[in-house]
Amino acid sequence: MSPAKSSKKAPATVKVTQVRSAIGTKPKHRGTHRALGLGRIGKTNVLPDRPDTRGMIARVPHLIRVEEMK
Numbered sequence: 841m842s843p844a845k846s847s848k849k850a851p852a853t854v855k856v857t858q859v860r861s862a863i864g865t866k867p868k869h870r871g872t873h874r875a876l877g878l879g880r881i882g883k884t885n886v887l888p889d890r891p892d893t894r895g896m897i898a899r900v901p902h903l904i905r906v907e908e909m910k
């Protein structure tokens with residue numbers, strides 16, 4: 841018997857960095873900003889690249905910088 845081959849790929853991730861302050865933005869934008877794990881300028885968080893994460897990123901593109909990681 842041969843061992844089962846596991847062809848699991850590492851899940852795709854995105855690196856999100858805050859570049860602008862959330863002060864003065866709408867409450868929904870601030871909530872989304874916090875849900876992304878950001879809190880101050882320069883803070884970075886690595887998140888899974890899923891549709892729900894992409895939706896949050898699409899809501900606050902003016903506050904963050906996004907880099908795709910492999």
